[in-house]
Amino acid sequence: MQILSKSAVVKIGVLLMHACLLLALPAKADNWLTNLFTDDILQVTVNDAFLNVYAAPGRGYPIFHVVERDEVITLIKSRTDWIKIKTKRNLVGWIKREDMKLTLSPNGEVPDFPELSQADYLEDRFEFGAAYGDFAGADGLSVNLGYRFTRNLAFEVRGAHNTGEFSDSEYLTGGIVFQPFPHWWVSPHLGIGAGRLKTFPSATLVNAEDREDSIMQASLGAYVHITGRLFLRTEVTNHYILTSRNTNEEVNEWKVGLNVLF
Amino acid sequence: MESRIKRVVLSALLSSLYLFSPLSFAQDDTDTSQKDNEELDKIITPDIERRRIKEDHLDSENFEIGVYSGTLSVEDFGTNTVAGVTIAYHITEDFFAEIDYGLTKTEETSYELLSGGVELLTDDQRDLSYYNASLGINFLPGQIYLWDRWAFNTNFYLIGGVGNTTFAEKKYFTYSYGGGMRFYTTDWLSIDFSLRDHSFEHELFGLPKKIHNIEGRFGLALFF
Numbered sequence: 001m002q003i004l005s006k007s008a009v010v011k012i013g014v015l016l017m018h019a020c021l022l023l024a025l026p027a028k029a030d031n032w033l034t035n036l037f038t039d040d041i042l043q044v045t046v047n048d049a050f051l052n053v054y055a056a057p058g059r060g061y062p063i064f065h066v067v068e069r070d071e072v073i074t075l076i077k078s079r080t081d082w083i084k085i086k087t088k089r090n091l092v093g094w095i096k097r098e099d100m101k102l103t104l105s106p107n108g109e110v111p112d113f114p115e116l117s118q119a120d121y122l123e124d125r126f127e128f129g130a131a132y133g134d135f136a137g138a139d140g141l142s143v144n145l146g147y148r149f150t151r152n153l154a155f156e157v158r159g160a161h162n163t164g165e166f167s168d169s170e171y172l173t174g175g176i177v178f179q180p181f182p183h184w185w186v187s188p189h190l191g192i193g194a195g196r197l198k199t200f201p202s203a204t205l206v207n208a209e210d211r212e213d214s215i216m217q218a219s220l221g222a223y224v225h226i227t228g229r230l231f232l233r234t235e236v237t238n239h240y241i242l243t244s245r246n247t248n249e250e251v252n253e254w255k256v257g258l259n260v261l262f
Numbered sequence: 263m264e265s266r267i268k269r270v271v272l273s274a275l276l277s278s279l280y281l282f283s284p285l286s287f288a289q290d291d292t293d294t295s296q297k298d299n300e301e302l303d304k305i306i307t308p309d310i311e312r313r314r315i316k317e318d319h320l321d322s323e324n325f326e327i328g329v330y331s332g333t334l335s336v337e338d339f340g341t342n343t344v345a346g347v348t349i350a351y352h353i354t355e356d357f358f359a360e361i362d363y364g365l366t367k368t369e370e371t372s373y374e375l376l377s378g379g380v381e382l383l384t385d386d387q388r389d390l391s392y393y394n395a396s397l398g399i400n401f402l403p404g405q406i407y408l409w410d411r412w413a414f415n416t417n418f419y420l421i422g423g424v425g426n427t428t429f430a431e432k433k434y435f436t437y438s439y440g441g442g443m444r445f446y447t448t449d450w451l452s453i454d455f456s457l458r459d460h461s462f463e464h465e466l467f468g469l470p471k472k473i474h475n476i477e478g479r480f481g482l483a484l485f486f
Contacts, residue, residue: 040319042315042319042320044315055405055413055415056403056415056446056449057355057449058355058400058403058417059355059403060402060403060404060417061403061404061405061415062405075315075320076321077320077321077322077323078317078320078321078322078323079322079323079324079352079449079485080324080352080353080354080355081354081355082355083320084449105313105314105315106312106313106315107312107313107314109314111314111315111316111317112314112315112316112317113316113317114317128351130359130361130395132424138435139424139435141395141424141425141426141435143395161426161433163426163433163434163435168432168433202432227354228353228354229353230353230354230357258359258397260351260353260359
């Protein structure tokens with residue numbers, strides 16, 4: 001049996017060829033994907049009396065060297081708020097990210113290392129968080145992974161694992177989060193979502209069977225900006241469980257967690 | 263058939279356009295203006311392209327992935343080898359978030375051993391696994407010196423979090439807390455010594471009992 005016709009194979013081949021060629025275009029070379037495969041040499045010139053060079057990325061580690069004005073240093077990588085550099089004499093150490101303001105790019109401008117404030121995390125960002133809370137008396141643990149495509153709207157997937165005295169449960173849902181005032185320090189958010197809930201009653205209960213139901217969620221909460229990319233997120237969620245029995249169930253959940261935007 | 267040949271030929275033509283047009287333009291540039299630039303570059307900045315450096319050009323290394331092994335003492339159920347994996351994200355130089363997952367096999371309780379034939383749990387039920395989502399804080403940064411030759415960076419950390427333990431085919435909500443030390447062999451490879459307590463409440467003996475399971479672990483982690 002022939003799964004793909006000859007012409008389809010030809011089409012796919014040509015498409016792939018185009019895709020490869022597009023990736024190889026020199027004009028398109030300045031994106032993160034191609035940067036992964038090229039060894040760029042990034043060099044800046046020190047534009048202050050001196051910069052301290054630390055032994056490791058942390059303010060408590062010893063300063064073992066200084067680079068002086070007009071010295072050219074090579075940037076290797078970054079970790080948190082630190083940048084690993086190499087000096088002309090091949091000494092390797094770390095400088096503070098904020099010290100990049102005191103250097104010059106090869107074109108004479110200050111390198112573009114923006115001061116990131118809360119507003120910079122509002123758009124085109126991924127969000128990951130974990131939270132602890134209470135799911136109708138059970139201890140709830142949940143994670144969320146989202147993508148914020150405008151300043152006000154994000155799509156997210158949530159998963160939770162609740163451990164209770166009488167039953168355990170797990171849910172996986174997808175939903176939309178709306179944030180009317182994203183720039184506020186304490187910023188309220190509303191959300192709706194839907195997904196599946198699995199319930200596992202304790203083995204000690206009589207006639208208890210595992211069951212799986214659809215759920216709908218409505219939530220209300222707030223983000224509190226802590227520092228940089230880190231946010232505290234609190235939320236109260238109402239779950240409407242569409243059971244296979246005669247009556248549907250409502251469950252309330254509250255949680256508090258930490259979210260990182262990157 | 264004819265249309266297919268047409269398509270192939272046209273596609274080939276199109277591809278050749280992709281291939282040669284930007285390159286040929288680039289060729290023109292090198293012939294005239296770039297040559298002059300190169301001369302200038304040699305005088306001002308010897309071997310680097312003159313452009314503004316952006317943070318996006320720089321590779322960031324805030325994630326850490328690791329494996330560990332050690333011993334986990336499960337209260338009443340013996341002390342056994344534990345193995346697991348961790349993934350961490352370094353938020354600032356002080357704080358990091360970590361998720362870990364570990365597995366161990368528990369032993370028979372003293373009661374089961376002394377009584378002879380009694381079996382509280384089946385063989386499968388003796389498997390224990392756990393996961394935790396934790397927040398850690400680094401402190402006491404420092405260096406360790408080996409002879410007069412090497413200096414290694416180290417730091418201590420405290421960590422606490424919540425998670426789930428699966429034991430005897432049931433899940434238990436678990437608090438975990440502890441501390442440890444990271445020893446950086448290079449800035450992207452660290453050795454981790456850590457001591458944690460995983461605490462949960464079970465009713466395997468009839469009445470609720472809160473237990474503390476102490477774990478000592480040795481791990482290796484890569485930053486990427």
